[in-house]
Amino acid sequence: MTMRPFDLKNENYPGHREGAGLETDRIPEDAVLKKHGEFISFLKRSKTSVDEKETFRNYLSDLPDEEVIGLYEALRDEKIEWEEGFFYPNIQYLFGTAFEREKDYREQQLWRENSQQQREVTRWYEEAKEKSCVWWIENHIISRHSISSCMSCGACTALCPAAEFYDFSPRMIMTIVQEKDEAEIIELLKSDTIWYCHQCGSCKPKCPRGNSPFGMISSLRQLSQIKGYHVESVRGRQQFAARHLWGGNLWNRACTLYFRNPEPIAHRDFGPRFALYFKHKEEMFRRIGACPDMDGSLSGRKVHPDTLDEVRKLWQAGGVLYLWERIEEAARRQAEELGISLDSYHEKVKSEG
Ligand code: SF4
C-alpha cells in the first residue's frame, strides 16, 4: 500500500466534521427519528452531566422496550454515501452513552426471555447460585479442569506479571481453593484479589502439576458475580463499567474495543505519540485503508446486523447474558442503597481505585 501525504487541515473524510461538512445536528427524515428529534439533538450535543443523564433516563423510561431498541437501530443505521461506500455518522454519538446502556439492558432481557437455549443456561446457573462455593469449585467445568493438586511451589506467582504490580499471588488463590474452606473462599470472592489477574495465561503452561490458576480465577470471577459478592470490592464493582464498555462493544459493534474508546486521559502511560495518534485517529484509519464507522472489513467498521445477530447468539449460548444480568442487577441494587442514580453509580465505579 502506498502512503500519500495527508493534509490534516483540509482533507475530507468521515468523522472529520469541519472538513466533511457533515450536518451532524440535523434531525433525520426517518419517521422514528423525526418523532424523537429533540432527544436526538440532545444526544448529539451531550457530553452529559449527571443531571442531563437523568433527563435521558426519564425520557427513555416512558418508552416501551421495542421503541427504545427501534430508535437506537434507526440512529445506528442512518447512513450517508461516502466515496464508494457508506458512512454511519451516528455510531460515534451512541457508543458509551446512558442511552446505549439502557437499550442494551432491555434488549438483552428480551433475548433471554425469548430463547429456550438461554433458559437452559440460566437454569444451571440459578441452581449453582443456591449451592455452596465449594460445590461450584467441584462442579463448574472450568474450575474442575483447573486444579488437580497444588503443591504450593509458587512457580505460577514467580512468573505472574500481575504479582509484580499488586499484592497478588495465584499460588495463594490455589491454596485457598484447594483447602475448600467455604468462609475463606467467600472472603476471596468479595476481595479485589481475583480481579488483579490479567488473564494472560502465562501461569498455566508452567505449572508442574498441570493446574491452571488462570482458569480457576476466571471461574471464581463468574462465581463472585453470580453470588453478587463482586460489588463488595472496588475492582469487582468496576465490572458494571466493564460490562457496558467491552460488553457494549461486543453487543453493538462485535469487537472488544471500539477505536474511539482508548482516550489518552485514561492511558497516560501510552505517551504523547498516542495522544497525537488519537487526535488524528480518523485520518490514520483512512490512511491504512480501514474504515471508521463505514461498511467494510477492517477495524472500526460498521458491522452488518446479520453478523451481529450471529455473534450475539454465541455469547448467549455461553451464558454471558446471564452474567451481565447479575452484574446489572447488583449495580442497580447498590446504586439504590447508596441513594444515587445508575449513571452516577457508573461514573463512581469508573473513577474508583
Ligand atoms: S498452581 Fe501449580 S505452579 Fe502454582 S503453586 Fe500450585 S503447583 Fe505450583
Ligand code: SF4
Ligand atoms: S493468568 Fe493471571 S494469574 Fe496467571 S500469570 Fe497471568 S496474570 Fe498471573
